[in-house]
Amino acid sequence: xxxxxxxxxxxxxxxxxxxxxxxxxxxxxxxxxxxxxxxxxxxxxxxxxxxxxxxxxxxxxxxxxxxxxxxxxxxxxxxxxxxxxxxxxxxxxxxxxxxxxxxxxxxxxxxx
Amino acid sequence: xxxxxxxxxxxxxxxxxxxxxxxxxxxxxxxxxxxxxxxxxxxxxxxxxxxxxxxxxxxxxxxxxxxxxxxxxxxxxxxxxxxxxxxxxxxxxxxxxxxxxxxxxxxxxxxxxxxxxxxxxxxxx
Numbered sequence: 421x422x423x424x425x426x427x428x429x430x431x432x433x434x435x436x437x438x439x440x441x442x443x444x445x446x447x448x449x450x451x452x453x454x455x456x457x458x459x460x461x462x463x464x465x466x467x468x469x470x471x472x473x474x475x476x477x478x479x480x481x482x483x484x485x486x487x488x489x490x491x492x493x494x495x496x497x498x499x500x501x502x503x504x505x506x507x508x509x510x511x512x513x514x515x516x517x518x519x520x521x522x523x524x525x526x527x528x529x530x531x532x
Numbered sequence: 533x534x535x536x537x538x539x540x541x542x543x544x545x546x547x548x549x550x551x552x553x554x555x556x557x558x559x560x561x562x563x564x565x566x567x568x569x570x571x572x573x574x575x576x577x578x579x580x581x582x583x584x585x586x587x588x589x590x591x592x593x594x595x596x597x598x599x600x601x602x603x604x605x606x607x608x609x610x611x612x613x614x615x616x617x618x619x620x621x622x623x624x625x626x627x628x629x630x631x632x633x634x635x636x637x638x639x640x641x642x643x644x645x646x647x648x649x650x651x652x653x654x655x656x657x
């Protein structure tokens with residue numbers, strides 16, 4: 421399965437909002453509400469930040485939000501902070517070929 | 533506190549086998565779907581395999597199907613990945629992950645809420 425498409429990098433100043441896109445097809449992102457997002461700091465394991473498109477685990481800041489339109493899911497980070505600088509990956513259930521999961525290409529967020 | 537601890541990684545020659553283990557604690561292991569996800573050095577994430585809580589249903593990425601076998605022992609709170617016919621492109625950090633849900637590929641599942649620190653597998657001659 422081909423990876424979902426994310427921008428390689430996104431940057432913003434402290435306090436600003438940024439949005440990361442995650443584009444797939446009707447066989448994955450567009451066909452199911454099973455999109456999740458992960459934050460990964462250097463040298464650390466990924467951390468779940470959004471599941472089922474827009475649900476947030478209780479420990480995750482409400483500055484992070486998820487949405488979906490058609491074959492594209494989005495992660496928005498509001499009030500950007502230094503601690504948000506990390507890599508972000510989306511993931512989706514996919515039914516193409518065989519039931520499985522596909523991840524995005526990853527986006528490096530830089531806080532200017 | 534949920535903890536997932538992987539072991540069994542190392543350097544192996546192409547064509548050889550390796551078995552990864554993951555020991556879980558801090559939650560009722562038998563209630564949840566479990567997965568293996570890998571990350572090649574400096575690269576993105578790739579889902580490898582998942583297993584239902586009662587081992588009745590499993591899934592594999594196309595890239596490993598027929599070579600890798602996932603299993604679990606709920607009595608030992610352990611998850612395993614038997615990797616055969618290893619290739620250089622299997623070189624990666626292998627993470628053991630817990631699913632948020634109870635049934636593989638079903639509503640209420642499909643996200644990975646806890647991750648181990650990973651076990652490095654290097655396939656090279």
